[in-house]
Amino acid sequence: MEFIQEPEFERFQILDENGEITNEEEMPDLSNEELLEMYRYMVLAKEADDKSLTLQRQGRMGTYASLRGQEAAQVGSAYALQEGDWMFPSFRETAVWPVRDLPLKDLMVYWMGDERGMEIPEENNDFTVSVPVGSQVLHATGSAWASKKLGEDSASLVYFGDGATSEGDFHEGLNFAGTFDLPVVYLCQNNQYAISMRREEQTAASSLAQKATAYGFEGIQVDGNDVLAMYKATEKALEKARDNEPVLVEAYTYRLENHTTADDASRYRDEEEVEEWKKKDPIDRFQKFLKEEGVLDNEKIEEIQEEMEERVEKAVEEAEAIEDPELEDMFDYMYEEKTPRLHAQLERLKEFEGGDEQ
Numbered sequence: 001m002e003f004i005q006e007p008e009f010e011r012f013q014i015l016d017e018n019g020e021i022t023n024e025e026e027m028p029d030l031s032n033e034e035l036l037e038m039y040r041y042m043v044l045a046k047e048a049d050d051k052s053l054t055l056q057r058q059g060r061m062g063t064y065a066s067l068r069g070q071e072a073a074q075v076g077s078a079y080a081l082q083e084g085d086w087m088f089p090s091f092r093e094t095a096v097w098p099v100r101d102l103p104l105k106d107l108m109v110y111w112m113g114d115e116r117g118m119e120i121p122e123e124n125n126d127f128t129v130s131v132p133v134g135s136q137v138l139h140a141t142g143s144a145w146a147s148k149k150l151g152e153d154s155a156s157l158v159y160f161g162d163g164a165t166s167e168g169d170f171h172e173g174l175n176f177a178g179t180f181d182l183p184v185v186y187l188c189q190n191n192q193y194a195i196s197m198r199r200e201e202q203t204a205a206s207s208l209a210q211k212a213t214a215y216g217f218e219g220i221q222v223d224g225n226d227v228l229a230m231y232k233a234t235e236k237a238l239e240k241a242r243d244n245e246p247v248l249v250e251a252y253t254y255r256l257e258n259h260t261t262a263d264d265a266s267r268y269r270d271e272e273e274v275e276e277w278k279k280k281d282p283i284d285r286f287q288k289f290l291k292e293e294g295v296l297d298n299e300k301i302e303e304i305q306e307e308m309e310e311r312v313e314k315a316v317e318e319a320e321a322i323e324d325p326e327l328e329d330m331f332d333y334m335y336e337e338k339t340p341r342l343h344a345q346l347e348r349l350k351e352f353e354g355g356d357e358q
Contacts, residue, residue: 009207011252012233013223017280019288028232032295038079038227039290042071042283044308045095048104049257051312052094052111056261060320062113065092066257069225072282073189073251074159075099076230080238081157086125086147088140088158090133092189096159100126104312108319115333116325125154134160134167137186141173144184148244155183155241157234163194165211166202177246178215185237186212186248189224191255196268212248224253225282228289254280327353 014023021027030038049068055061067074074095081087087100097107102124110117110129118128127143130136140158147154164170165188177184188208192199205211212219218240222233230251237247254277258265265274290296331338331346338346 007210007213009209009221011221011223012229013226014228015226015285015289017285019285026232028228035295038075039286040304041075041099043304044098045071047308047312048094061111063260063262064111065260067092067094069254069256070189071095072227073224073230073253076227077187077234080231080234084154086143086156088127088136089129090136090159091129091131093159102126104315105318108315109322114325134164134169137169137173140184141176144182147183153242155238157185157187159187162190162199162208165208174215178217181244182246183241183244184246185241189251189253191253195259209248209250217246219248221250221252224251225280227282227286
């Protein structure tokens with residue numbers, strides 16, 4: 001009698017923490033201009049993140065989920081998408097937005113509480129921010145199924161966190177994709193915590209990538225702080241997906257900030273742990289590599305920093321210049337047709353607005 005053993009995964013990496021190449025054979029075929037563009041996207045994401053945290057503290061933005069520490073996982077994977085591919089974000093993909101040519105201003109409008117920020121341009125194959133944990137996994141699976149039925153040469157890429165792997169939506173989506181051989185890549189950003197719950201506390205599996213095995217397709221664990229490894233792994237995964245072979249990619253990374261601005265991470269993790277992960281900062285790592293390759297120098301780094309700061313400030317100005325939405329919009333656009341309860345709530349609101357209630 002032989003029992004099934006857990007599959008072993010070797011974490012895929014191209015650049016180590018010092019920005020040195022550890023896997024020459026897997027180096028992606030990218031020009032210096034493309035490498036520099038990826039670096040610019042990462043810096044832009046960091047600046048947008050820092051600014052959003054400040055805006056929230058000043059009362060100019062609602063609850064916000066920081067991506068700090070996950071810039072490589074997001075930029076590297078999004079950069080591998082082709083124009084016809086579909087992208088499904090969760091609520092933390094600030095870095096993906098500009099890579100997909102989506103206005104940063106619109107994302108800020110959304111986090112400022114205005115649903116109009118999620119009016120995706122018609123020409124973009126991108127879905128809106130998904131706040132419910134894991135629901136976008138099913139949307140991406142359905143999109144992939146539609147693409148296959150229509151005979152399209154495209155793949156769907158969906159982002160979610162390690163916490164989503166404990167949701168039924170995750171298992172239903174992957175099971176369906178494996179059964180029907182769908183063109184979809186599931187990208188789990190394992191940032192080690194589902195809010196306050198450690199990854200080890202929600203699954204006995206030694207990796208999240210190995211969960212793909214149960215559904216009949218491949219999984220890979222990638223150094224999520226290595227932007228080149230994330231690009232190469234996602235590029236390969238998307239190629240497989242376009243041949244109707246779904247793939248699960250686990251980006252092994254770390255959330256340096258709180259889960260959201262409503263969270264206090266110091267209650268459940270040690271500062272020493274955070275400091276250790278800061279040494280693996282994805283932007284610093286990529287910067288070291290680019291300087292060694294002669295693509296970046298200190299002058300260029302400062303120039304890009306200033307440019308991205310200006311770009312973020314402009315996005316904020318544009319977002320805050322938009323006229324406030326009507327309060328009634330929350331009732332008009334909740335469902336295609338208002339329910340009796342929404343009608344009653346709207347009438348109640350009108351009473352308050354009319355000054356009939358104190």
